[in-house]
Amino acid sequence: MIELLHPGLVLVLGGFVAAGLRGTWRKAVVLLFPLAALALVWTAPEGVLWRAEFLGQAITPFAVDRLSRLFALIFAVMAFGGALFALNQAERLELPAALVYAGSAIGVTLAGDLLTVFVFWELMAIGSTLVIWSARTGDARAASFRYLMVHLLGGVLLMAGVAGHVLQTGSAAFGHIALDSPAHWLILAGFLVNAAAPPLSAWLPDAYPEASWSGTVFLSAFTTKTAVYVLLRGFAGTELLVYVGLFMVFYGIVYALLENDMRRILAYSIVNQVGFMVTGIGIGTEMALNGAAAHAFAHIIYKALLLMSAGSVLYATGKRKCGDLGGLFRTMPVTTACGIVGAVSISAFPLTSGFVSKSMISQAAADGHLFAVWLLLAAASAGVFLHAGIKFPWFVFFQKDSGLRPAEPPLNMRLAMLLFSALCIGLGVFYGPLYALLPYGTHFVPYTTPHVVGQLQLLLYSGLVFFLMLPMLRRTLTITLDVDWFYRRLGPAFLNGLAGGLSRGLAGLGRDARALGGLLLRWTERWHGYDGPLSRTPTTGAMALWISALLAAYLVMYYA
């Protein structure tokens, strides 16, 4: 019975098995388990496959429909491609953690109820934190803890929302959720934290680029796209998401334009791309939702490809800043070519996967006569080419000659890049199978002459701007402050200030106490100390004199 095997749990199990193995067995396990998961997702029939009862609630940990199958499929493909790329990663924790992470992401997509969603949601946070942590640098460790804090906060919001939802409706089933109660707002907030939506978007560019050369590839795929999936299922057509998405789109572009670290450029670009999907979810028509789902599918492949090429550069040179790189096309032609395929795909050039997916979101905006949204999406599409499509390959592979002559990365890494490059082009040319997998049936035709010509104009002229304004884009040794400043600088500064004030206050109190003590001591010493008036041994005569004086005073007072 194939339904007895849950693809997500199979992958999680693969992670645990791989953790105990070394050498060839380990390589076999990390490649075969994702393939097994892929086959299980592909063959799983639609409908509810697992039912159970938990805390008095009927739960469905394994349920399949078109939407969940689409996301589970791409997650399994991603787990395989990522594992192939990371096969020569020496750090033994990373790949097992990545498989657990990928498996729990599949678990979220196949969950028919919110309680199961929550369990896998948290497992995902743990898996991904371990992936970041595996880079074994001080920066990665610190970043992984900040990352975990943000995601645990997201988890708490989600749990509170789910609890409220179950209380209100008496059901944990995961379907469309209207924004009509605080509980539902909390669920939305929990989802949006993982989507890297404002105000907590900074966790992504803060943490992802700190992972190892292979770790970032996994990270780029699962957390944000799982968030896109749950938003698609729960909050399709929520108008607020249009504005949230548009903000993310432009936030990503502006910050990526200012960035110098090649993987941080791509990290900001993830926020930008998820912004397109979130906008589509907010528009909420069948065309828009298809577009958001297709874009998530295409994005996972080309963003992984871009980060694989960046990872290869990091692997080969040990450098990550654009300022230190350049001219690498001479000795890394395969990496350069694959990086360019990723770059033209994310830019949605005709004949690439980005073109056939993003077009649907723009089309939905046009169909809905949302002029401003459509106009902003077009500007953003041009901006994508600017910040990711040209900037990344130009500064890393061309630009100036940095003098670096690194060799191409090992075969497994090149194969992973070639596989994903083939998928980028393949999906762009033969888009039929992807469209057939989308949640709603569609007859959308991406390749019409006006659309192709228009898109080429848009992209090529933004390319022209890039080269004309290149002096303004000169790389500087800078970072750009983001919301994480509040919890990395302001918060600690406030607490340090508070602690400093308290300790100063306490020190002051201590001083006062010591001064008081000293006073007491001196007084005691003066009166009772050696030779003090009250501790001297008076003579008998003096005693008799004082007693008679006392008695005399008593007499006077008695008769007075």
Add this chain to the structure above:
Amino acid sequence: MDEHWLARPATRKLLWRGFIAILALTVAADFFVTGEPHFGIEASLAFNAWYGFLACAALIVFAKGVGAFLKRPDDYYRRRDD
């Protein structure tokens, strides 16, 4: 050692010329292609070309403006000021 053919000045000049020719071609194509514009602005000549150009220029200028306020040295968070 000889410079890589792609980095030679002659090649770069050729690439620029090719790029400009393609830019001109995409605009020229606009005269022969009649789409079904959803919005009036789309009917303007080479809408996507000038719109893409202006949007990107505006984005770069805006980013520079943001950068003027929010850029910090890249060891900002590593520095300990105590």
